[in-house]
Amino acid sequence: MGQLLMLRRSKNNVSDEDIIKKAIKGDKDSINAIINENKEYLYKTAFLYIKDEEEAVEVCQETVYKAIINIHKLKNPKYFKTWITRILINNVNDRNRSQSKVIYDIKALEEVEDISYEKLEEKIDLYNAIDILEEKFKTPIILQYFQDMTIKEIADVLECNENTIKTYIKRGKKKLYKILMEGK
Incomplete structure (x- = not known):
């Protein structure tokens, strides 16, 4: 504060x-x-x-x-x-x-937290996968998982229905999983 x-x-x-x-x-x-x-x-x-x-x-x-x-x-x-x-x-x-x-600023990623090279690669893969997502999936995922916003707060920010946000997050997570599995 x-x-x-x-x-x-x-x-x-x-x-x-x-x-x-x-x-x-x-x-x-x-x-x-x-x-x-x-x-x-x-x-x-x-x-x-x-x-x-x-x-x-x-x-x-x-x-x-x-x-x-x-x-x-x-x-x-x-x-x-x-x-x-x-x-x-x-x-x-x-x-x-x-x-x-x-x-991508790899140095900044390393400074965020002390992580191993493998963890750094995973983080970069995740960021790359998130970037591939359509905007309607990317924004709710970032706001929920990186900024700890609630579904209601995300719905207010994006001016959408809460159920729509839930759907975008669910579909976005499925797409992320698919992208990450294809990359392995």
Whole structure:
């Protein structure tokens, strides 16, 4: 949790929603607090899609910029994370369409955790398999398994029915399994 957010809570017992409401009204400290609280989440999500540190940072910067200039459009403060995730995914998709290639930063993968060469290869195979998936399967899988979002949260982000998301995840996992088995 961001230091500023913790400081504000300890002084005023202010909730996340209250801070987001203040941010919507233009309070700069509140905007900084919610961005700081979510910056690591945004980076990790962007990196899962892009797999390049610099590109992920750029996408995060674009996302934060768009969120700041459009925060007044956020109708319900409790959906802030859903809203900013949607902006991030749109930015990632725009970037992927314009570049249409994926760069793997093996060094970054090794830094994420101390893993053996075999585990690293498995992780790369998994990322490659995920990249092959159609977008409708890829996004729900990344959001559920890499960002620990619930089915409801994913449905909100993607503006889909929860049952549709469940179907996409189930079919996506089957496709991933098939891709990974064909590669062996």
